[in-house]
Amino acid sequence: MTVDSRGVPLEDYMLDDRSSYVKLPTIPLPQGSRVIVGDDAWRAAMDIASAATGHPLIAVDVYPGADVAAIVARIGEVLPEAEVIDVEEAAAADPEAIEALIARNLTDDRVFGVMSHFTVDEFYDAARLSSLQERVDERSRATVLVGWGADLAARRRADALVLVDMARWEIQQRMRAGASNWRAHNGDLDVLRKYKRGFFVEWRTADRHKRTLLDRLDLLVDGNAAQDEAGAVRGEDLRAALAAATATPFRVVPFFDPGVWGGQWMKNTLDLDPAEHNYAWCFDCVPEENSLLLEADGRVVEIPAMDLVLSRPRELLGARTFARFGAEFPIRFDFLDTMGGGNLSLQVHPLTEYIRDTFGMAYTQDESYYMLDAADDAVVYLGVKTGVDPDQMIADLRAATDGEHPFDAEKYVNVFPAKKHDHFLIPAGTVHCSGENSMVLEISATPFIFTFKLWDWGRVGLDGVPRPVHIDHGEQNIQWERDTEWVERNLVGQVEELRREPGLVEERTGLHELEFIEVRRHWFEDEAAHDTEGTVNVLNLVEGDEVEIVSPTGAFAPYAIHYAETFIVPAAVGPYVVRRSPNSRSERFATVKAYVRGTRSTDS
Incomplete structure (x- = not known):
């Protein structure tokens, strides 16, 4: 039996009755x-x-x-x-x-x-x-x-x-x-x-x-x-x-991967192969790497989801998002599972100017951690502590690369308790990582691999080789003014209620004003109305067992979504409703929705 640091069985945090997660959507x-x-x-x-x-x-x-x-x-x-x-x-x-x-x-x-x-x-x-x-x-x-x-x-x-x-x-x-x-x-x-x-x-x-x-x-x-x-x-x-x-909600085919810090939540809750030691990542909305399964008469053809982005960018992304990013899908949803695992690497993402000038990438990986689930001892490392000496911190990070002088992360980095449904905002340049015993829904921009590891807790990769760290890159991107007070004011607990009606609450949970992604959470008992307003929406069902996505005009057939599934609503869809499924046993539901700021038809 796997337990958290307080001895609580991790099974207490895992919801086995929510294993209707569809792994091969078509x-x-x-x-x-x-x-x-x-x-x-x-x-x-x-x-x-x-x-x-x-x-x-x-x-x-x-x-x-x-x-x-x-x-x-x-x-x-x-x-x-x-x-x-x-x-x-x-x-x-x-x-x-x-x-x-x-x-x-x-x-x-x-x-x-x-x-x-x-x-x-x-x-x-x-x-x-x-x-x-x-x-x-x-x-x-x-x-x-x-x-x-x-x-x-x-x-x-x-x-x-x-x-x-x-x-x-x-x-x-x-x-x-x-x-x-x-x-x-x-x-x-x-x-x-x-x-x-x-x-x-x-x-x-x-x-x-x-x-x-x-x-x-x-x-x-x-x-x-x-x-x-x-x-x-x-x-x-x-x-x-x-x-x-592009005229209906859809899902890409998720994939799952083990890691040195991987956990057990996805294996239990999403009904994955129990023989695997752990699962660290699930990429549930990364069209550049995920697939689509095209189906007819019980047979499928697997194609890259990028084929849809490349062939129908305006209908999928919306005219304004396409004009801003070209035929690229700018929003990424993925899971990071450390339940019964370990801390993620301490890391920082490059600033926009740095990623453009150094790597030729047009935008950077601003991101956030939405806590889909969390044990009692879950934490997030975020921002440097007030009064930290940058030179000393970098010196200690370099010393730790010899494998004999562990880096004292808590001496330099803020540690915040994390509970289910918390949302931590992580603009590029902010030192961060998720701690053990967390189930993170990472909502971010999509430049893929541009993560500068600063400290990996003395581990080696699954191949037995030390995982690379990038202190030289990291040093040039850490924003030292993002100290304890700044992080508390700007990145933690930034929930703003926007609308309250009987059976419905809409909230803004992020992201930071420096980031281009807006995230809204809708709590509802029966249904919540949405409108793409001309830009692609990406959502995840973070509370409740099953909902269905319907068109108020009957433009597409009802589309079932289960707990923890990420789904894409193309810009061309327009109005849609997320409502309780006839099969549901839950009392309330919640979705988180991400879209690109400044690209909706009402943003002009």
């Missing part, structure tokens, strides 16, 4: 569409291409991370009448040339690089690509081009355009299992360095390229699954499903 494909399975996808591509005159040309563009050699071999078996060409082998630049091209973006740091602005053609040898294009133009039989950038070799004139798409989370799992980066042959490299290359170079370039494909695709193939099980969907059905998704 989005329906249009009526009449079907999921094509396995080798039938390649036959369907040939059928599409054969409708053209002459020798059919199929371009199979592939997201970097897929096994191109295996795809080439499989297509060759299924379509023996065709010449199947590995575009990457035929025309990609040499690995050494690629390394030289991207060296400045990768830097020598284990974690951080510089955002790139490459286009996929820069990773190809111009002469070899031109030669391949001439060979394709002179083809005397059906031809299939396969690889990242196959559309280039086809000069965007393929008779059938196919995309083998992959979610970043699947790519990360393959990296952990020994997969290399694109054309890199670095399978045994530190996973953090492989992720860095993907994040700063490959995925940015691949999404930029993919955006040119989505409106033209004839077929999308699920690259996350084994080839004989992979589903595919026709391009017109894909586009119709994505268009429909």
Whole structure:
């Protein structure tokens, strides 16, 4: 039995009757569409291409991370009448040339690089690509081009355009299992360095390229699954499903990951695999890494949730949010579980000017901790104590890196008791971390990995290697004036009641005025009316067992949401109501809602 520091069983804080959490939410494909399975996808591509005159040309563009050699071999078996060409082998630049091209973006740091602005053609040898294009133009039989950038070799004139798409989370799992980066042959490299290359170079370039494909695709193939099980969907059905998704609430597919400080709350409350030692993170609204499951007749095709962001940004985000951030999803919801685990690393996030000038990122990770649950001894470390000597604190942090001089966090950092439904605001530049025995819903902006660890409590990672700390970066971003009094005035207990009606209370719980995200909490007994007012809303059901999201005009079917589930309401939805579900047994409910300030239609 796991207990908190006061001996209270952690099971007392976990609500096993709320395990209706849906781990594989789906989005329906249009009526009449079907999921094509396995080798039938390649036959369907040939059928599409054969409708053209002459020798059919199929371009199979592939997201970097897929096994191109295996795809080439499989297509060759299924379509023996065709010449199947590995575009990457035929025309990609040499690995050494690629390394030289991207060296400045990768830097020598284990974690951080510089955002790139490459286009996929820069990773190809111009002469070899031109030669391949001439060979394709002179083809005397059906031809299939396969690889990242196959559309280039086809000069965007393929008779059938196919995309083998992959979610970043699947790519990360393959990296952990020994997969290399694109054309890199670095399978045994530190996973953090492989992720860095993907994040700063490959995925940015691949999404930029993919955006040119989505409106033209004839077929999308699920690259996350084994080839004989992979589903595919026709391009017109894909586009119709994505268009429909912007007119109704939806959920992305959450993923869960263990960590050195991970806890037991999610395992118990969300009905996860009990064999896992712990779960530290759940990413329940990070479209850049999460997936969508498109479903028809009980079969699914997994696609990156980013496909929706890239193809329908105005309808999803709203015109003003899109104008401000481009085709990026700026709000992130995730879980940090330390119930029965340990403290998060003591950390700080970069200021906007620093992240832009140093890493090429346009905005920073302002964030907050919403306490979804908390044991009696839960705390949050937040801001430096009044009177702290910055030089001495940095010196002690540096001394702690030798593993022999533990950093005395409570000497330098404020420690605040934390209870369920508290909301702690954490603008960039504020030293912070959650303590053990907490279940945090982190509501933040979405620059992903830009966390400067200052002290990791003397731990090593799950791989046995000390986790990297970034004191040099941290020192340049800590806002020392955010001392005890400032934090108490600005970041703790900032709940403001905005509206009270019978059975309903609306509150502003944050975020800080320096942050671009507004968070509202609605307590209600039966229902609460909302309106996107032209900008995307992200919500989580933080109290109550089950609600449903309905349209006051019947524009979409009722959508069920269970305790702790995060859901997205696209800007195009407009008015919606969150109400008690007919299946509910709870007496009251609460949601937290986040949106981008200054982007609502009423903000002008």
